[in-house]
Amino acid sequence: MSAMDSTRVERVEAEGIARPPTSREIAVDRCFRWATRILAGFSALLVALIVLLIAKQAIPAIRKFGFDFVTSTRWDAGKSQFGILPELFGTILSSAIGVALATVFGVAVAVFLTQQFIPRWLENLLHNVITLLAAIPSVVYGLWGIFVVIPAIRPACNWMHAHLGWIPIFGTPLVSVGMTPAGIVLAIMILPTITAVSRDAIAAVDPLMREAAFGMGATRWETILGVTLPASKRGIYGSIVLGLGRALGETMALAMLIGSTNVISPSVFSPGDTLAALLANKFPEAATPVDLGALMYAALVLLILTLLVNVAGELVLRRDVTRLRREEAVHKPPKNETVA
């Protein structure tokens, strides 16, 4: 019975493969190809359209305020004075704090989850738990920051201000909202991104390389730092850039935690403002075209900032790759000689 069945299946399959595609299949194939082309083009078009529309609405403000917009510090809609330097500074500082913390923890977690420190099922469980962090809404992070993070870190921050206040970055006390709580919450928000991407990069390192390192007598510590991490550098950089991109644009949680105040202070405990929070706060009641134009200008600056970060990240990655290739090229000849 079963032998007969299998021969029948083989015959049918052989016929199916030999048959030329029907016109219907060709039509479906063509339609599918065009559909993907159109949709792919559409998403690129969408990005271009967003940039163009924002730029178009920002043009009156760009003409009126010029580059002063980026260098002046006052935002007073009543007097039509607009400057976003404090917001630009706050965006960069809060993101830098967030990315620095998230990189340390994210890469450490990624190593922990890939280097057989714990059983496989526990690795998967922990990975899923961390991925779940990405599903928590921004507002919830904001509330959590207000009611949990701030009371928890305030004593430590104020102790640092009291004893190390002569260092400018600890120059003010942490009253409640400020850069540090904002940065900490940002770090937790981008932790899943950094962990997931760098975990994949580390897991993709050829196991032969690790085994070779162990074989040469390297400890686990030496293997991780000397072989695994350098080999997965590119993916880790990529995860940091992705995280930074998310941190720069994060709005709701930061609007709740940053303090929305127009100051530039070197202190990491001082309140400040970010571009995204400024947009969220001022957009709903922007009444005049001048106000709207100024906000669109600010949005454009934020867009350019994220774009620059991504380009910079890409350049770093490329340089890294070309350098690796060059090193390979340098190392190859002696290897060949010994073989010869």
Add this chain to the structure above:
Amino acid sequence: MRRARPTLLIVLALGVSLLISSCNRPSQEITLQGSGATFPAPLYRRWFIEYYAAHPDVRVNYSPIGSGAGIRQFTAGLTTFGASDAGMSQKEIDKLPKEYGGVRLLPMTAGEIALSYNVPLAAPIHLSRSTYVKIFLRAITDWNDPEIAKDNPGVELPTQKITVVTRADSSGTTFAFTTHMAAVAKAMHLEWPPGVDKSVPWRESIAAQGNDGVAALIQLTPGAIGYVEYGYARLAHLRMAALENASHEFILPDETGEGGQRALEGAEIPADLQIRISDPTNSGAYPIVTYTWLLCRKHYDDQREERTIEAILLDCLTDPKQEVARQLGYVKLPPNVVDRLRAELTQTVATR
């Protein structure tokens, strides 16, 4: 984008028509849509729900999206009525479409703005006129400043920095508060650099979105002081300061709303009903009080819509509905304003 819009519209239209056809069984049902100020939202919703309970064929939706956005949607014809804590400026009125036949600004309720603080004191702190202006100007930066101590004899004031909490978004509350502060500063011969607006550049403050956001931030920040609508401050159980009024009495905002009512009494009612009480002089008046306005067209194309909205608003002016306002932390309208509003609403019914 351009490609997607028509299909999106068709889907939306289909959805809406389905909704309408499914809801429309009692044929004379009418739905009014309003949007605007957040401050009176709890009261408006309560009023409209009570009206719906008594008149099941009239539904009123109100979305609290802020005064400025409310005026914009009303101007664009998206809503039946708007609401604004700051009234409407002449510029905004000029932008209204001609077929509205003009706008009716109706001060439906009023509220007190409390100065809430986060300092553990047994009794409410007393702040004199010059003191609270100087606090918001950052001329006074410590809770144990001699000027605050002078207002509070015998009270042990903590050695703590003052943190000023303000609104991050543009709001009618800020407009009313800065109107009052500018008036007091002028009377005290002080400069008031922030100016008067729905959003002003404060010196050294931390800011949050919405009355509830400011209330939460005050609660969170030791040594904070900020301005919040009384209802929200009460809801968050915040400490509130007794403020010195123009007749040099220290008045606390409270449940009875008496200080607020005193402040509204005897105020001059201008022809456009934009009653401004920047610095009430009555004895017993709480100093920071503001009306909030509902915006209606003078002429609606749909006669039924016009009659319905007038009926609803007349109902809101009745005594039980005004008592509801008081319970929710708003101030009851004084009788002369109620009479004036009633006349305004019935007069147009008569002329038709």
